[in-house]
Amino acid sequence: xxxxxxxxxxxxxxxxxxxxxxxxxxxxxxxxxxxxxxxxxxxxxxxxxxxxxxxxxxxxxxxxxxxxxxxxxxxxxxxxxxxxxxxxxxxxxxxxxxxxxxxxxxxxxxxxxxxxxxxxxxxxxxxxxxxxxxxxxxxxxxxxxxxxxxxxxxxxxxxxxxxxxxxxxxxxxxxxxxxxxxxxxxxxxxxxxxxxxxxxxxxxxxxxxxxxxxxxxxxxxxxxxxxxxxxxxxxxxxxxxxxxxxxxxxxxxxxxxxxxxxxxxxxxxxxxxxxxxxxxxxxxxxxxxxxxxxxxxxxxxxxxxxxxxxxxxxxxxxxxxxxxxxxxxxxxxxxxxxxxxxxxxxxxxxxxxxxxxxxxxxxxxxxxxxxxxxxxxxxxxxxxxxxxxxxxxxxxxxxxxxxxxxxxxxxxxxxxxxxxxxxxxxxxxxxxxxxxxxxxxxxxxxxxxxxxxxxxxxxxxxxxxxxxxxx
DNA sequence: CTGGGGATGGGGCCC
DNA sequence: GGGGCCCCATCCCCA
Numbered sequence: 001x002x003x004x005x006x007x008x009x010x011x012x013x014x015x016x017x018x019x020x021x022x023x024x025x026x027x028x029x030x031x032x033x034x035x036x037x038x039x040x041x042x043x044x045x046x047x048x049x050x051x052x053x054x055x056x057x058x059x060x061x062x063x064x065x066x067x068x069x070x071x072x073x074x075x076x077x078x079x080x081x082x083x084x085x086x087x088x089x090x091x092x093x094x095x096x097x098x099x100x101x102x103x104x105x106x107x108x109x110x111x112x113x114x115x116x117x118x119x120x121x122x123x124x125x126x127x128x129x130x131x132x133x134x135x136x137x138x139x140x141x142x143x144x145x146x147x148x149x150x151x152x153x154x155x156x157x158x159x160x161x162x163x164x165x166x167x168x169x170x171x172x173x174x175x176x177x178x179x180x181x182x183x184x185x186x187x188x189x190x191x192x193x194x195x196x197x198x199x200x201x202x203x204x205x206x207x208x209x210x211x212x213x214x215x216x217x218x219x220x221x222x223x224x225x226x227x228x229x230x231x232x233x234x235x236x237x238x239x240x241x242x243x244x245x246x247x248x249x250x251x252x253x254x255x256x257x258x259x260x261x262x263x264x265x266x267x268x269x270x271x272x273x274x275x276x277x278x279x280x281x282x283x284x285x286x287x288x289x290x291x292x293x294x295x296x297x298x299x300x301x302x303x304x305x306x307x308x309x310x311x312x313x314x315x316x317x318x319x320x321x322x323x324x325x326x327x328x329x330x331x332x333x334x335x336x337x338x339x340x341x342x343x344x345x346x347x348x349x350x351x352x353x354x355x356x357x358x359x360x361x362x363x364x365x366x367x368x369x370x371x372x373x374x375x376x377x378x379x380x381x382x383x384x385x386x387x388x389x390x391x392x393x394x395x396x397x398x399x400x401x402x403x404x405x406x407x408x409x410x411x412x413x414x415x416x417x418x419x420x421x422x423x424x425x426x427x428x429x430x431x432x433x434x435x436x437x438x439x440x441x442x443x444x445x446x447x448x449x450x451x452x453x454x455x456x457x458x459x460x461x462x463x464x465x466x467x468x469x470x471x
Numbered sequence: 472c473t474g475g476g477g478a479t480g481g482g483g484c485c486c
Numbered sequence: 487g488g489g490g491c492c493c494c495a496t497c498c499c500c501a
Contacts, residue, residue, distance in 0.1 A: 323482090329487050330482075337481065357490060358480065365478075378476095 044071055045114040056083075059097035060106045067110060069094055075113045077136025101131040112140060120147050129319045145320070349393045369395040376402040 054066035072079035129144035315324040342352035344359040364370040
């Protein structure tokens with residue numbers, strides 16, 4: 001803990017960026033405060049380890065943890081709720097038990113409460129986050145989210161291609177401030193734990209250390225008599241922090257509200273190297289997502305347990321939001337809306353989807369013109385009375401009358417049939433090099449721009465501003 | 472500006 | 487557990 005205190009002071013000193021004499025004063029001041037808080041917390045931690053003055057027993061899957069109710073009260077919304085109910089009787093030790101996370105996970109949580117050090121790894125982050133959600137420890141949730149985000153580096157989920165376009169070829173050196181960082185993350189994902197070692201040379205870990213010290217102070221300063229906002233919620237209701245919410249963890253509706261009317265245009269460029277970089281980054285993202293799924297605890301939440309329900313329905317709780325599902329597979333599917341994983345790319349337009357059925361639906365409606373309805377007059381058409389018309393990457397049907405009226409050139413049906421009988425087109429997932437013939441099978445009758453825009457040579461790049469289009 | 476329709480995405484649930 | 491279907495909500499485009 002002395003290490004943390006010393007480092008916290010150093011960090012505060014280095015972060016000011018003020019003239020030397022001011023820095024010295026501020027360093028001195030921060031050092032005292034942090035040192036005092038750390039000393040107090042260390043004392044409490046020592047007491048806990050020696051089981052001195054512990055007035056709260058926590059049983060986790062049979063393993064007993066002793067702690068101080070004041071500390072737990074100040075650290076966890078769940079314990080605030082629990083302990084505030086029994087506040088009248090302070091003489092009796094409080095006991096509670098958990099079966100929804102492991103003793104190891106609670107050890108991490110408890111160590112964080114008493115030391116400010118969160119021992120996260122890729123193997124425990126999901127369960128720690130789930131437990132933190134359960135215990136209503138929003139700061140821990142936030143740290144876990146940042147940790148996961150650092151691991152996955154897919155914060156640009158919506159655009160999908162934003163981080164993919166950050167290859168060295170896409171942006172000139174120094175063209176964007178975040179270029180180097182994002183590019184590094186997209187191409188070489190460092191071990192997550194490295195971000196969490198208390199190495200003062202790393203800005204990111206420094207930030208967390210300062211946060212943790214602030215948190216310690218907050219815990220100690222908290223007015224135990226005043227009810228906290230989260231007390232208004234039942235323990236199973238998760239209260240996610242509004243601040244520092246990673247973009248990738250926001251539900252779709254929220255993202256859409258924020259991004260409404262701001263859809264950015266994409267331009268398409270041909271570059272085999274960039275396409276390979278894209279493929280590599282995507283495959284790394286998918287791999288990380290798989291690792292994340294693999295670490296999902298068997299039980300990440302139980303609904304009804306705290307309502308004294310005699311038959312609590314077992315459900316899987318999303319660690320990112322309050323959503324619960326009955327099946328683990330459904331949770332995995334749901335998690336894609338948080339992780340941004342889109343394993344199903346459309347080979348025709350490169351648009352990516354979270355589910356195969358969505359890709360299929362998209363392909364059938366957009367590229368195959370399966371709907372037997374005239375796009376212009378909306379009348380039902382048959383294979384005989386209607387023809388398929390091309391418009392860029394899209395295909396749709398028009399009745400012969402409307403075709404004659406508009407002067408459109410219809411598309412021979414055999415070209416369409418070739419596409420409809422090509423399941424590989426739909427099933428081509430990341431990393432699978434497409435056969436050139438297969439890839440173009442549906443393009444048989446298409447025009448030049450289609451051929452140019454299709455295939456592995458594509459790179460979809462987000463266009464920052466209109467001037468980008470001129471390049 | 473507004474309403475309708477298309478496209479998309481997410482949840483529940485069956486096979 | 488994966489695939490698939492159905493349903494619904496939301497967003498966007500267009501008349």
